Every structure is written in structure tokens, then in C-alpha cells.
Amino acid sequence: MVITVEQAAYQSHWSRQDYTRELEQPNLAQNYLLTMNNKIIGVGGFWALADEAHITTVSINPTWQGQQLGDWLLFYLLSQARYSSLRLATLEIRASNHRAMRLYQKYQFNIVGERPKYYPDGEMALILTTPPINTPDYQTFMQNRGCIIKQQLAKKYSTGELYHEQPIF
Numbered sequence: 200m201v202i203t204v205e206q207a208a209y210q211s212h213w214s215r216q217d218y219t220r221e222l223e224q225p226n227l228a229q230n231y232l233l234t235m236n237n238k239i240i241g242v243g244g245f246w247a248l249a250d251e252a253h254i255t256t257v258s259i260n261p262t263w264q265g266q267q268l269g270d271w272l273l274f275y276l277l278s279q280a281r282y283s284s285l286r287l288a289t290l291e292i293r294a295s296n297h298r299a300m301r302l303y304q305k306y307q308f309n310i311v312g313e314r315p316k317y318y319p320d321g322e323m324a325l326i327l328t329t330p331p332i333n334t335p336d337y338q339t340f341m342q343n344r345g346c347i348i349k350q351q352l353a354k355k356y357s358t359g360e361l362y363h364e365q366p367i368f
């Protein structure tokens with residue numbers, strides 16, 4: 200089911216073997232499901248590498264896109280990274296993925312580098328990084344974002360419909 204969401208949302212996606220490898224490394228990988236009424240509608244995760252959260256996946260099933268759920272999922276991942284005492288978050292993104300780029304810019308990600316021909320089809324990746332997420336400034340920013348997004352989601356969904364858990368196969 201997780202792989203189905205990923206296949207629907209992404210041009211490239213992880214295989215079952217990739218997820219199995221992730222789940223065998225619980226100290227390194229943190230993966231979360233976004234569910235609605237017991238259906239998986241999104242997947243997000245990161246690796247804790249040294250003091251960085253390397254975000255590996257943020258994907259929302261296309262049926263559910265454009266409803267602030269990707270925003271909530273990224274907010275949740277960054278909150279978990281902070282909770283794990285990580286200092287910043289980083290990720291690679293397709294240069295053409297303007298939609299995701301706008302989402303990441305909302306969370307203050309900046310372009311810090313490029314990886315030419317990073318994807319199997321030859322497209323370049325941009326490397327994005329947050330400012331330090333353990334500063335009072337970023338924590339204040341996150342508290343404000345959390346309030347805004349919870350209000351937005353509360354208008355659409357009732358409490359209890361939306362929650363996260365670690366994926367288990």
C-alpha cells in the first residue's frame with residue numbers, strides 16, 4: 200500500500216526492497232504514514248545522519264493532493280527531526296519539481312547545491328537545506344506554522360480522522 204502511494208505520487212519511487220532495508224535500520228530511518236479513516240494517503244521519512252535529518256520521502260496520494268496534507272506531513276517530519284535532537288534538515292529534489300519546491304520554501308529550505316544527472320532519467324537534483332532547526336527563531340516559526348496548519352485542517356477534517364504511525368508491513 201505504501202508503495203502504491205509512492206508509485207502514484209512520484210516519477211521515481213522506492214521498491215519493496217528499499218523499504219525493507221529502511222525498516223531493518225530503525226536507528227537510522229524514521230518513516231511515517233499519513234492515514235485518513237485507516238487509509239494510507241501519504242508517506243514521509245528521513246534518515247538521521249550525524250546531526251542532520253536527510254528527508255528521503257514526502258508524498259501524498261494524488262487524490263489527496265492540494266489539501267494542505269503535504270504541508271502537515273512535512274511539518275510533522277521536521278517536528279520529529281527536532282524531537283530527535285537533529286540540527287537541520289536536508290533533501291534532494293528534482294529541479295523541475297516546482298510544486299514541492301514551494302512547499303519546502305515555506306519551511307525555509309534554501310538551495311545549497313546541485314547534483315547533475317542525479318535521477319535515472321538524467322534530471323539534475325537540487326540540494327535543499329533548512330536553517331538550523333534547533334534555534335528559538337525556528338522553533339517560534341514552527342509553533343506558528345503548527346497553529347496555522349492545524350486550523351486549516353480542522354476546517355476540513357474532524358479530529359481522529361488524521362494521524363501518523365510508523366509503517367509496519
Ligand SMILES: CC(C)(COP(=O)(O)OP(=O)(O)OC[C@H]1O[C@@H](n2cnc3c(N)ncnc32)[C@H](O)[C@@H]1OP(=O)(O)O)[C@@H](O)C(=O)NCCC(=O)NCCS
Pocket residue numbers: 208209257258259260263264265266267268269270271290291292293296297298299301302305
Ligand atoms: C509535493 C507534495 C508532497 C505537496 O503535497 P500537497 O498535499 O499536494 O500540498 P499542500 O496542499 O500541502 O500544499 C502545500 C504547499 O505546496 C505548494 N503547492 C501545493 N500545490 C501546488 C501547486 N499546484 N502549484 C504550486 N505550489 C503548490 C504550495 O506552496 C502550498 O502552500 P500554499 O497552499 O500555502 O500555497 C505532493 O504534491 C506530492 O506528493 N507530490 C509528488 C511527490 C513529490 O514530488 N514529493 C517531493 C519530492 S522531493
